[in-house]
Amino acid sequence: MRRTTYIQAINEALREEMARDENVFLIGEDIGHYGGLFRVTRNLLDEFGEKRVLDTPISEQAFMGMALGAATVGMRPVVELMYMDFTLVAADQIFNQIAKYHYMTGGLLKIPVVIRGQQGGGKHYGSQHSQSVDSLYAHFPGIRVVAPATPYDAKGLLKTAIRDDNPVAFLEHKMLYFTRGEAPPPDEEHLVPIGKADVKRAGSDVTIATFSYCLYQALEAAETLEEQHGISCEVVDLRTVEPLDTETVWESVAKTGRLLAVHESYANCGVGAELVARAYEEAPYLLRAPARRLGMAPVSIPVSRVLEAEVLPWKEEIVATVLEMERR
Amino acid sequence: MRRTTYIQAINEALREEMARDENVFLIGEDIGHYGGLFRVTRNLLDEFGEKRVLDTPISEQAFMGMALGAATVGMRPVVELMYMDFTLVAADQIFNQIAKYHYMTGGLLKIPVVIRGQQGGGKHYGSQHSQSVDSLYAHFPGIRVVAPATPYDAKGLLKTAIRDDNPVAFLEHKMLYFTRGEAPPPDEEHLVPIGKADVKRAGSDVTIATFSYCLYQALEAAETLEEQHGISCEVVDLRTVEPLDTETVWESVAKTGRLLAVHESYANCGVGAELVARAYEEAPYLLRAPARRLGMAPVSIPVSRVLEAEVLPWKEEIVATVLEMERR
Amino acid sequence: MKPVENEPNVEISGKSAAAPNSEAEAETVESAVSASISTEVLPSDSATELDVPALPTEMLLEMYRKALAIRLMERALLAAAEEGQIGGAMHTAIGHEANAVGAANALRKGDYVTCTYRGHHHGLAWGMDPGRAIAEVMGRSDGFAKGKGGSMHFVSPENGMMGANGIVAAQVPHAAGLALASHLRGEDTVAITFFGDGALFQGVMHETFNMAAKWKLPLIFYCENNRYSEMTPIWRTSSIEDIFLFPRAYGMETMQIDGNDVEVVHAAVSKAAERARCGAGPTFIEGITYRLAGHMAGDLETYRPAEEVEKQEAYEPLTVLRQKLTARGVDEASIAVIDEEVDEMIEDAVDFAEESPWPDAAETYRDVYV
Amino acid sequence: MKPVENEPNVEISGKSAAAPNSEAEAETVESAVSASISTEVLPSDSATELDVPALPTEMLLEMYRKALAIRLMERALLAAAEEGQIGGAMHTAIGHEANAVGAANALRKGDYVTCTYRGHHHGLAWGMDPGRAIAEVMGRSDGFAKGKGGSMHFVSPENGMMGANGIVAAQVPHAAGLALASHLRGEDTVAITFFGDGALFQGVMHETFNMAAKWKLPLIFYCENNRYSEMTPIWRTSSIEDIFLFPRAYGMETMQIDGNDVEVVHAAVSKAAERARCGAGPTFIEGITYRLAGHMAGDLETYRPAEEVEKQEAYEPLTVLRQKLTARGVDEASIAVIDEEVDEMIEDAVDFAEESPWPDAAETYRDVYV
Numbered sequence A, B: 001m002r003r004t005t006y007i008q009a010i011n012e013a014l015r016e017e018m019a020r021d022e023n024v025f026l027i028g029e030d031i032g033h034y035g036g037l038f039r040v041t042r043n044l045l046d047e048f049g050e051k052r053v054l055d056t057p058i059s060e061q062a063f064m065g066m067a068l069g070a071a072t073v074g075m076r077p078v079v080e081l082m083y084m085d086f087t088l089v090a091a092d093q094i095f096n097q098i099a100k101y102h103y104m105t106g107g108l109l110k111i112p113v114v115i116r117g118q119q120g121g122g123k124h125y126g127s128q129h130s131q132s133v134d135s136l137y138a139h140f141p142g143i144r145v146v147a148p149a150t151p152y153d154a155k156g157l158l159k160t161a162i163r164d165d166n167p168v169a170f171l172e173h174k175m176l177y178f179t180r181g182e183a184p185p186p187d188e189e190h191l192v193p194i195g196k197a198d199v200k201r202a203g204s205d206v207t208i209a210t211f212s213y214c215l216y217q218a219l220e221a222a223e224t225l226e227e228q229h230g231i232s233c234e235v236v237d238l239r240t241v242e243p244l245d246t247e248t249v250w251e252s253v254a255k256t257g258r259l260l261a262v263h264e265s266y267a268n269c270g271v272g273a274e275l276v277a278r279a280y281e282e283a284p285y286l287l288r289a290p291a292r293r294l295g296m297a298p299v300s301i302p303v304s305r306v307l308e309a310e311v312l313p314w315k316e317e318i319v320a321t322v323l324e325m326e327r328r
Numbered sequence C, D: 001m002k003p004v005e006n007e008p009n010v011e012i013s014g015k016s017a018a019a020p021n022s023e024a025e026a027e028t029v030e031s032a033v034s035a036s037i038s039t040e041v042l043p044s045d046s047a048t049e050l051d052v053p054a055l056p057t058e059m060l061l062e063m064y065r066k067a068l069a070i071r072l073m074e075r076a077l078l079a080a081a082e083e084g085q086i087g088g089a090m091h092t093a094i095g096h097e098a099n100a101v102g103a104a105n106a107l108r109k110g111d112y113v114t115c116t117y118r119g120h121h122h123g124l125a126w127g128m129d130p131g132r133a134i135a136e137v138m139g140r141s142d143g144f145a146k147g148k149g150g151s152m153h154f155v156s157p158e159n160g161m162m163g164a165n166g167i168v169a170a171q172v173p174h175a176a177g178l179a180l181a182s183h184l185r186g187e188d189t190v191a192i193t194f195f196g197d198g199a200l201f202q203g204v205m206h207e208t209f210n211m212a213a214k215w216k217l218p219l220i221f222y223c224e225n226n227r228y229s230e231m232t233p234i235w236r237t238s239s240i241e242d243i244f245l246f247p248r249a250y251g252m253e254t255m256q257i258d259g260n261d262v263e264v265v266h267a268a269v270s271k272a273a274e275r276a277r278c279g280a281g282p283t284f285i286e287g288i289t290y291r292l293a294g295h296m297a298g299d300l301e302t303y304r305p306a307e308e309v310e311k312q313e314a315y316e317p318l319t320v321l322r323q324k325l326t327a328r329g330v331d332e333a334s335i336a337v338i339d340e341e342v343d344e345m346i347e348d349a350v351d352f353a354e355e356s357p358w359p360d361a362a363e364t365y366r367d368v369y370v
């Protein structure tokens, strides 16, 4: 079995899709000649030239808007935001424009734009370079949101995202970039569907629904819970945040009777709260204990590593919350 | 008892606070010489001059950032966004800067900025002029969010907001502007605290927690439910969305055993989902039926009045949802 | 026709920007601008340096028909709004017609346009059907966007009309994206984007100017300068005295033209399109025009004197066009025939819209995703 | 000292912007710029039109001390980062020192500064304590922001240092707000804001230029032009050939200066501050400088040739300052004493920071709200 890093998986997906469809082009800061701050787009300019890999000035609003314009006539722009925090700089073009254009035009125009880049904490980048924006994107209808955790899923989902006629936010995570995992052979038609969760660990007592880097934290927490407390967790990797694959989650909760949603974006008005609310709307009878969620604490992410560790909803907090849920 | 319109209440609050504290100034588009597109700031330029009421160009990012800068040295800017949808144009300055500055500076600087303007549907303004942004603001820590429904609360909360040392988003609603209600005598030290909900209707069967224009829809729904179905709803006006006064809500749910949260911002990852999630975190034992929430349907708000009526979580939908909850 | 009160200040290319040398001078320039630009008109004969060829009479007649259709549709819409048939924010283009009609006629099938919420004139000039347009504004099912977009979101891809926008200046990078698509595909299509004088101070304009100039995109920036940003005159909030000179800082070609004269607009846009098609990059055109109606339906217009509007009515696009036609020997009677035909067309269009059914509630949930 | 290879192109006020007259000319200018500005240095003696008075030797010595402290702190921080003591994005200002030191010394107590994530030099120049600064970068409890802000968020209100920022250009309107506060209160304080060449193309810059110029705010825009935006040379993404000429379109005073020479920087900022204080409005200063270290800690610098950096090392702020001191008759020995003192101070500062305890976990939840 071939293995790649997460970065390499994304790079491969980009290369394959660019080769397959000449309408695909990349646009963003430092992505061309340099190959991207995190080297995700390395070598692509050499292979496809300056017209397919555009180095922009620091003008997120305008190049996001340009992506929309180009997409209306069938181009398939893949926009890199160097840090997903910069979503806020281009927020009007993303949420007032890209997410709404198909609807506002009564379906006359399609906006197949992919917005990709890395998010998340863990590397002490502080308040403006560590935010997770999945909940923010999910709040606005009209844009798909995917956040794969493994190289395998990342490659397959990015290829699907590029071919999707909807705008898609493709959220990477800085802690995942150098992780390695199974990868499909290059150039294969390897597609992972948007909107389909994947059970990454089977279990019987508690369902942990999560995605992106938190998946690994949840898996580790599950190990600890199993070993030290005899609690068996099923870990569902949502992979897609919009639309949420609640079917797979309810299937799991039907077995476990307990649901904990975990994500790194702010807990307040976050995806976890959403999942809890939907559980009580759609499948309250499945729950044997109150459904819970964990997200980023309501503070601006601090730089200091001890403070940052405190706000991230990682392993220890997952373990503690599951234990609390079991006590009910 | 004196009565005023909602607009007049806000205008009075601005005038009184400007007279009381010379650090208070207003900044925004068309607010000075013209008096504001919705005439909320009318006459204030005449009274306080061009240095206290600044007409800006259409440059939301920059004037929002300027408000931050001025606030760091003790000025108290009140920024008008003509439509709260334009939050997205200035999103970096609001969420990456204003909301975080106190924290990022380790508490060294305070940002007493008020961002105010009207939001909401009901007048067929369509996708880019009708959004409710309360959930969006609430997602980011560091900024208070208030959304009063009555002239009385609007005046008292705006005065409190201007005196608050935190940034505050003060969300008005276009359907409320010409509503009338009780008002305290002018120039009185009438302050309504931030973070305190208010029970606007007593009831025993279901708690409806809501705010802004939805309050009136909830009150009407409560009437219908009482008259036609004999269901008694307690309507809690949250008034403040951040922080949420869950204490008052749980007190009510302790009586009713049922909770329905209603707001006009998107349901998905919204304040309602948050309230449901907190109910199961903090007070699950109070609930005799699954807690529910209602918000804007996940579509970009359409112009056509029949389509718009369909997406707004108003009276009919509240009635229908309460009936569903009662059936459980 | 109003006599020329100012020096001609329409110029094209080659002239360099003269920044004021002192504050005193800057002040003088500013008040001169606010006194002149904000209230005066620029007759087309002052367009000394732009070569404005006379267009064929047939084409002028066609343009007159279009401009009149726009005017009458706008009046009908204002009436409908007063009756309560239209909600939200409806901005009419009365007085702006020549900018749209002149530009549309100078471009080709396959070219693209994006514009602002004040976009009805662009819609019609680019070939949209008035009946479906009115239906859209009224939120009916026969609206081109099924009533979802309304007045602020005119769109018609088959006509190259790629969208109006409710967010000031947001449509500008969209057009740059269309131009980028042409550029990347090696096509010779051109994109034009319309925006107002107030839009110039949105940051995204600057960002787009820079990239469009850098990449030499086939793009035409067209500023419909009606001297007001909603209720605020432009000089009150800007330090830029001559809009058309400003984009030169990016190394762009710029022109200031009479936006009330279709022939001038046609000449300017033709020239810009030619430059764009041969790879010479973007051009900025400032069309001086005037909004004869309120900023939006319901505007009481307390912020400008009635005389200012009256003055402008003496030199507005339809008057200018009629004078041109008369000068070409088109007689009153022929014009009256057109007037009647167009009037009837718009009446029919209103009837069509009013009879169009409301969209089905289920339509609400379509088109969120493909 | 490197010989002058270019025409002096430092000028101040009065000159008007000469836009290229043809595309061919534009191309020439562009390549000339990329060939010269991006790799050449501008010695201070080319500052022909800015009156640069010789500063007292005492002041130069003080500035040398500051600039050296910055340099040594940055080197210490890079070493600490390599040891894994510092995470996130840490941008050092090695090579940029003169911009900060020259500017800070030209301003008064009560004036304000905001700057970018590359802000360590501004912090120290404005009087921040190196020990607490290093502690902040390391995330320790004695950091001025208790470890919450880190390298990208230097702040010290008591010194007028009102904040560095991780979002490119976001600090620029903040400074305009500080200037606005002075303006509204009728105070004669001035604000200065530092940003990079890459920041120029953020829309918010344009918005701020416009309002600052319109309201004649007491504001100094200071662009530290190090010719790179992260790993991308400025000419690759911009159509603006001469940064310092661009803001003239807003009617602003502009200067292009040698940002490696404290005396030149001091003179330019003094002049701009004087203008600002007497109500004449904002000034734009382009300080040509060079970043001798990577964009941030860990940068492998594959995007620029080593010779380019070497060349610049011959004309960098500390070298220039030492030459000045020597020319004034300050002997090697006195300089060596300072070198030793500063070296010791920074070593102590590092020790202080390393011994500073980690913040208490409870600290996490403070300062979200007042």
Ligand SMILES: Cc1ncc(C[n+]2csc(CCOP(=O)(O)OP(=O)(O)O)c2C)c(N)n1
Residues within 6 Å of the ligand: B029, B058, B060, B082, B086, B089, C116, C118, C166, C167, C168, C195, C196, C197, C198, C199, C200, C224, C226, C228, C229, C230, C295
């Ligand atoms: C980002 C944003 N800010 C403010 C508004 C509100 N607004 C709508 S039109 C307008 C004035 C625009 O003036 P101008 O660009 O001159 O165009 P005109 O309306 O005169 O055609 C304003 C401020 C908006 N729609 N979008």
Ligand SMILES: Cc1ncc(C[n+]2csc(CCOP(=O)(O)OP(=O)(O)O)c2C)c(N)n1
Residues within 6 Å of the ligand: A029, A058, A060, A082, A086, A089, D116, D118, D166, D167, D168, D195, D196, D197, D198, D199, D200, D224, D226, D228, D229, D230, D295
């Ligand atoms: C809005 C935003 N976009 C992108 C970045 C990433 N970024 C950080 S520094 C930088 C380059 C800035 O270059 P310049 O303004 O020249 O300053 P320098 O780093 O050279 O001092 C970029 C793109 C950011 N921090 N903020």
Ligand SMILES: [Mg+2]
Residues within 6 Å of the ligand: C196, C197, C198, C224, C225, C226, C227, C228, C229, C230
């Ligand atoms: Mg205008």
Ligand SMILES: [Mg+2]
Residues within 6 Å of the ligand: D196, D197, D198, D224, D225, D226, D227, D228, D229, D230
């Ligand atoms: Mg730089």
